[in-house]
Amino acid sequence: MNNPTSKLNREIKxxxxxxxxxxxxAxxxxxxxFPNLL
Known part of the structure; x- marks a missing residue:
């Protein structure tokens, strides 16, 4: 059976x-x- 917490942890990571x-x-x-454009 799949563990929903495992999927949540994977998505958060x-x-x-x-x-x-x-x-x-960024x-x-x-x-x-950006400094070159100023």
């Missing part, structure tokens, strides 16, 4: 990794490329 990657990308763009 997926969103955490998505948010971490998105934050790293930080890199703001720090490296």
């Amino acid at each position: 997926a969103w955490i990794s998505y948010d971490l990657g998105n934050s790293a990308f 930080t890199t763009v703001i720090a490296a490329f």
